[in-house]
Amino acid sequence: MNYSVSEENYIKSIFHLQKKEGTVTTNELAAELKTRPASVTDMMKKLKTKKLLHYQPYKGFRLTADGTRVALGIIRRHRLWEFFLAEKLKFTWDEVHEVAEELEHVSNKKLIDKLDAYLGFPKNDPHGDPIPDANGKIDPGKKIRLPDVPLQTLCTVAGVRNQSAELLELLENKKIKIGTRIEVRKKFEFDQSMEIKTGKQSINTISHQLAENILITYDAG
Amino acid sequence: MNYSVSEENYIKSIFHLQKKEGTVTTNELAAELKTRPASVTDMMKKLKTKKLLHYQPYKGFRLTADGTRVALGIIRRHRLWEFFLAEKLKFTWDEVHEVAEELEHVSNKKLIDKLDAYLGFPKNDPHGDPIPDANGKIDPGKKIRLPDVPLQTLCTVAGVRNQSAELLELLENKKIKIGTRIEVRKKFEFDQSMEIKTGKQSINTISHQLAENILITYDAG
DNA sequence: CGAATGATTTAGATTTGGCTAAATAATTTT
DNA sequence: AAAATTATTTAGCCAAATCTAAATCATTCG
Incomplete structure (x- = not known):
């Protein structure tokens, strides 16, 4: 139920990459995370045993439903903090990402839900990206x-x-x-x-x- | 200039213990951090090489001026977050400590100084403990x-x-x-x-x- | 098709923080 | 003061997350 900072960064990157590509390759992910393909392989094995990932050696990977749920939680935290930093602390929109990268790993659910309420349940972060709600749902764009x-x-x-x-x-x-x-x-x-x-x-x-x-x-x- | 979560927890505990005792022993610190004396010795060696500690084997230890400066930075972050959690997010005063333990390790200086300003430069946290200012100074009590x-x-x-x-x-x-x-x-x-x-x-x-x-x-x- | 190329994984080392068990130093007791 | 006890350190391991180098799989091109 609780993941290391490193695991969370992998999960988040896979989520973003597979949005673009559907499936993610070892080298892509290594480039994204500025690490080595060998390190990626190790982590993929680990995330697979935790059932967050569909992964067949040499075939790339994508998140399972569980993995997606975890990813949406991380993204929710990240975007809520971005909103807080811009709206309340008066950071400029280009400064918020870096700081939110650190804050997003504090995963206390009550903290995040109370922060959400305090901010008025915002729908989008300062970059316009949608903020998942407490259930991981993103307000769907029009079809x-x-x-x-x-x-x-x-x-x-x-x-x-x-x-x-x-x-x-x-x-x-x-x-x-x-x-x-x-x-x-x-x-x-x-x-x-x-x-x-x-x-x-x-x-x-x-x-x-x-x-x-x-x-x-x-x-x- | 940047310390691991583990290093920060050691520094913080030493600071609090030496306030009570003047000097801190290996076993005291091990009990406080719920770890083993041998692990404490290892970390003491490390913090000594970083010049945060006065340490002679078998003689206990205390923070150097540098170590104290670092400790006050950690305590500042902890207490500002506690204030934020209680004042803005409506946590009760007995809930804030645990959450602040996690937030305190996000050490971005600009974040903390802006948070301080946003909160109105509070002098004390919800438990009444004083909050160090951006220079590590604590509003001195009356003599x-x-x-x-x-x-x-x-x-x-x-x-x-x-x-x-x-x-x-x-x-x-x-x-x-x-x-x-x-x-x-x-x-x-x-x-x-x-x-x-x-x-x-x-x-x-x-x-x-x-x-x-x-x-x-x-x-x- | 089969060899070359590129992607991926395996093997083995490193760093950080922690552990246990054994050795040694310091202190207290008799 | 010597023995017993307690405190502390040393030595040797372990696990997580990383790395490099070497091996292996997959694909593509001549």
Whole structure:
């Protein structure tokens, strides 16, 4: 139930990286944490035994539901402290991150919940990022249809507009499901089809009819 | 310039123990920190090389001026957070200590000075203990004459009421100087002489004339 | 396809803080 | 003053989190 500063930093980094990539590699994480790949492997084994991680050697990793819950707790603490530092202590918005990096590891739940109340249950930190509530829920952004997403912007599949077997079959074929990270690379004027990148690398072309039935949000958390 | 959580806890405990005893022993410190004497010895060696401690093997230890400065910084952080928790987050006074134990190790100076300002530069924490200012100074209690001190109460010699060679000779003989910890054990009605304990163990009898010329404070910090 | 390249893991060392057991110093008792 | 007791230190281990170097797996390119 309680994690070391080091474990928390790993969990947090994995959370942020997998938001961008879906799955995280050893080298990516080592670069992010300014440590060595060998150290990452050691920690991954440890986090796997704690059931916070899906991890197969050589295959990258992603957080389990438990891991995600832990990550959201850390992010909640970080962003609440950022809000406090900016709002109450008059730090400028570019100073808050560094200080919050230290404060976020104080994980007393009562402290954080009381801080939240004291601050008036803010929805966003000074950088505009959403603050998870005491249950780890992030106020979901509005769902919008894929054709309305700007180019080169990362977003996450949040739902579909109908449940027909035909649509689901197509989605399955294209490996698109709830939670898949999508970036629109090109929109073709001729037929309104679009080229999208899903997950880490696969490039796909989808029709306008399909795109219209895919709902996304910008911040799945 | 930056110390580990473990080092800080040792420094803080030594500070508090030596306030009571003048000098601190290995076993005392081990009991206080719920660790083993052997671990204490290891840490003492380390803190000595960092010049925070006066330490001769088998002879106990006390903080150097540097060590005291560090200790006051930790205590400042602890007590400011306690004040914040009670005053702003509505923790009860008996809950604040435990949470402040964690927050005190976040040692960003700007954070603490801004917190101090935000709180209105409080002089005492919710337990009534004095909060050192940004320079490590504690608002000194009033100096009072030794005969006015209640029995069995620890206090610290803060000055004398005259500078005569005769008085200084006597003080030297009784090993009483500025900073000496004193506790009054008995007061004899007959001649108003008193029995005092100085430092760790030595018991002394001093005359009323002498006692009247010794000034003390309750909290030397 | 198979070799080269790059990513990842294994093996072994280091640092920090802690532990136990044994040795030694200091103090107290007889 | 010698013996017994208590306090303290030394010696040798352990675990966490890191590192470097070497080995191994996976992929890509000629």
